Amino acid sequence: MKIAMHGVTGRMGTNQHLIRSILAIMKQGGVRLSTGEIQTIEPILVGRSPAKLKHLAETVATQETGHPIAWTTDLESVLADDSVEIFFDAASTQMRPGLLRTAMERGKSVYCEKPIATELESALELAEIAERTGVKNGAVQDKLWLPGIRKLRMLRDQGFFGDLLSVRAEFGYWVFTGHTADQPAQRPSWNYRSEDGGGMMIDMFCHWEYLINDLFGPVDRVLAHAATEVPERIDESGKPYRCTADDAAYAIFVLENGLTCQFNSSWTTRVRRDDLLTIQVDGTKGSAVAGLRECWIQSAASTPKPTWNPDVPQPINFYDNWQQLPNTTEYDNAFKIQWELFIRHCADDAEFPWSLASAAGGVRLAEAGARSAGDQTWVSMEDAVAHAH
Missing domain, CATH: 3.40.50.720 (NAD(P)-binding Rossmann-like Domain)
Incomplete structure (x- = not known):
């Protein structure tokens, strides 16, 4: 072949x-x-x-x-x-x-x-x-075939979550602007020019659509905000250029089954979480946080009972009550x-x-997100198709 x-x-x-x-x-x-x-x-x-x-x-x-x-x-x-x-x-x-x-x-x-x-x-x-x-x-x-996502799917299929309540995802990392010689940009310059097809929404909402649809169900409507947070970067030839594409996008996706999914996507954030992508799924019987490869769970029985008191140091280490799932199979690329x-x-x-x-x-979904951000309103998937025609 x-x-x-x-x-x-x-x-x-x-x-x-x-x-x-x-x-x-x-x-x-x-x-x-x-x-x-x-x-x-x-x-x-x-x-x-x-x-x-x-x-x-x-x-x-x-x-x-x-x-x-x-x-x-x-x-x-x-x-x-x-x-x-x-x-x-x-x-x-x-x-x-x-x-x-x-x-x-x-x-x-x-x-x-x-x-x-x-x-x-x-x-x-x-x-x-x-x-x-x-x-x-x-x-x-x-x-769909990342180990962390496969573990989330397994938990869903086993009924670990009980009734699903919400989904929250954080994606991104700091993409260097190239202004400092010893810290060159680790992504190509076209990613930050809309005229060349760049942009966070068109790049990542295409991933979020199939991921959400596979794990939780079809998206019904979206409310999104897009931003170009870094206005200038350095291209491959060492010359500055104006960024015209969104480098961050913040969205709420409401699914046809009523589930709410929040996804923050940014190339202008510094990571303080388990991985470059983390997805937290909360349910009545338990929660899970999946990265690209690993997945951590907390059952209802293991959930701590915090008390709001900003006058004393937090007595609970909130990472302690999570259990990391083992790798029970070989995960290919x-x-x-x-x-x-x-x-x-x-x-x-x-x-x-x-x-x-x-x-x-x-x-x-990317087009609906862009319309939502531009019009500052909810956009349904049906409206996106009608607008395309």
């Missing part, structure tokens, strides 16, 4: 998709199908930088698998190549709709990073093309797990619900 990988020279594309997913799958011999057969894969890297592509395809691939892989800067030839079965895109979000559209019209299965588009109308159009052409299609929803599922989907029609239509829901 030949897989064209477009735009994997960036940090996440290189590390998560190429090295830890595709090359790791090649190293293990392929993907086992439901028939027991092994589906092997043959990647070809596609991009604009010959130097970067050559390094990844020859040096990195050889280090990981023992042999080099193919690469090219000729995107059109790849899209026209009938031997390419899957087209994967992790490059610019603004280019993505056009590339996916072309690939699907030429009969290729498509798999891509999120968001699938910066506007809901475009995302819905991609989902319609996928339906019309009948090609296999999917979008990355990696958070989240991106690799979904890649294997998509390869099985393409090879033997295994179930794969994380389609472009599913991913359009994330764009819908």
Whole structure:
């Protein structure tokens, strides 16, 4: 199975998709199908930088698998190549709709990073093309396979929480502005320019939509506030630029079942919590706090009884009454797990619900959040779709 990988020279594309997913799958011999057969894969890297592509395809691939892989800067030839079965895109979000559209019209299965588009109308159009052409299609929803999230799902399925009461999530960290030479920015500059497709809402609300939907249920409406808290940063060439995209977003999501989820997302905060992402779920019988890998629980019986008295030092260490869940299974890389599922989907029609239509829901939530922030009002998901049309 030949897989064209477009735009994997960036940090996440290189590390998560190429090295830890595709090359790791090649190293293990392929993907086992439901028939027991092994589906092997043959990647070809596609991009604009010959130097970067050559390094990844020859040096990195050889280090990981023992042999080099193919690469090219000729995107059109790849899209026209009938031997390419899957087209994967992790490059610019603004280019993505056009590339996916072309690939699907030429009969290729498509798999891509999120968001699938910066506007809901475009995302819905991609989902319609996928339906019309009948090609296999999917979008990355990696958070679903993080160990911490899998532990939360297990607790939910076991009835640990009792009746769910609320969900609160904190995401983010301090992204250096680049003004200090020995503290360069650890994220690319386009992330902070709306004209280049950057922004916290379009980046992270797409994740929050599928995560909330999977764990707790569909979102009904949103109330959000977005801010550009750092007005200037330094780009890759060392020049200052004006930030035009939101670098922080604060939202309340009310679900169709009435559950309230609060999500704070910020690239301008310093971390004093268990992980870069923490999700606290409170229920009548117990609570849990999940990070990317770990999860801590507190049952009703273990809940302390604090008393408000600011005149004396707090006598309770509130971390003491939480129990860390053990790792009861091996947790593979989240991106690799979904890649294997998509390869099985393409090879033997295994179930794969994380389609472009599913991913359009994330764009819908991001667009609803942006409208809510702009109009300073609640926006329903139905209104977001109607507004897109």
